[in-house]
Amino acid sequence: MSEAIYTLEATVRTDKGTGASRRLRHANQVPAILYGTDKDALNLALSHNKVWQAQAHEGFYSHILTLVIDGKKEEVILKDVQRHPFKPLIMHLDFQRVDAKQKLHTNVPVHFIGEESVTKSGAVVAHTMTEIEITCLPKDLPEFIEVNVADLEIGQTIHISDLKLPAGVASVELAKGESHDLAVVTVHAPKTKAEDTDEASEEADSE
Numbered sequence: 001m002s003e004a005i006y007t008l009e010a011t012v013r014t015d016k017g018t019g020a021s022r023r024l025r026h027a028n029q030v031p032a033i034l035y036g037t038d039k040d041a042l043n044l045a046l047s048h049n050k051v052w053q054a055q056a057h058e059g060f061y062s063h064i065l066t067l068v069i070d071g072k073k074e075e076v077i078l079k080d081v082q083r084h085p086f087k088p089l090i091m092h093l094d095f096q097r098v099d100a101k102q103k104l105h106t107n108v109p110v111h112f113i114g115e116e117s118v119t120k121s122g123a124v125v126a127h128t129m130t131e132i133e134i135t136c137l138p139k140d141l142p143e144f145i146e147v148n149v150a151d152l153e154i155g156q157t158i159h160i161s162d163l164k165l166p167a168g169v170a171s172v173e174l175a176k177g178e179s180h181d182l183a184v185v186t187v188h189a190p191k192t193k194a195e196d197t198d199e200a201s202e203e204a205d206s207e
Contacts, residue, residue: 007066008054010034010044021092030090034067034076036097044069044095051090055081059143062108064098075138077106098138105172107131108142112185114150122190123154128183132160133172140168149185157186 010032013024021031028048035041044067054060060078067074080094098104109131118125132145145165147158160171161181173180 006054006059006063007068008046008050010046010067010069012070013043013045016043025089025091030093032093032095034069034074034095034097037099037102039097042069046093048090051093052088055090058109062106062141062143064138064141065095067095077104077141079106100138103135103137104141105133105135106141107133109144110184111144111146112149113146114148117150118152118187124188124190125149125152126186126188128185129160132163132184134165134169135172135175136166136169140166142166142169147184149187152185152187154187154189158184160184 013020013031015023024031024045025048029045030048030051032044032046033041034044061081062077065076065078067076075098076095077098078093079096080092081090082092083089084091110127110129112125112127115125134142134145136142142165145163147163149158152158159181160174163171163184165171173182
């Protein structure tokens, strides 16, 4: 993805409230807030078109972004996106400032590889997690975590503790104890025709 996608122009907005946000959206702008690192929160406005282009890329949600706020650059990560329930619109964005010396607490996506060698026999690969909550310094932030399932056999599961996280990256769940060593992906046996028939019958009975 182009580095330009990771850079967004923003302006400080002084008007607050529902009415102000509505006016911004009518002007093809996205209201946003920037907070963190013991500085005052800033209410911002960004071009909806630019945000819409950026949000189509996975890295937008896990990469360190640059906000150019009235000409001054701020490194940030995206913390929340509010979308319109049915229109292709971004309603609001939350950004958090990045401090090179402070650890981030964020989610990164999981990329599964090697599935073809498992599914060719009819086995089913079930993704239990699509992203992992991590902590790390900004310089160590990965764009994604890769999980290779090629060697998995039916009935086997990869847990968080089985993952090889990049240097400097720690799982938030594992820090809570062994009981939080959640499953990431499991391989199930292929369904038989009888199981498919039973499921179809159950669905028909429930209608």
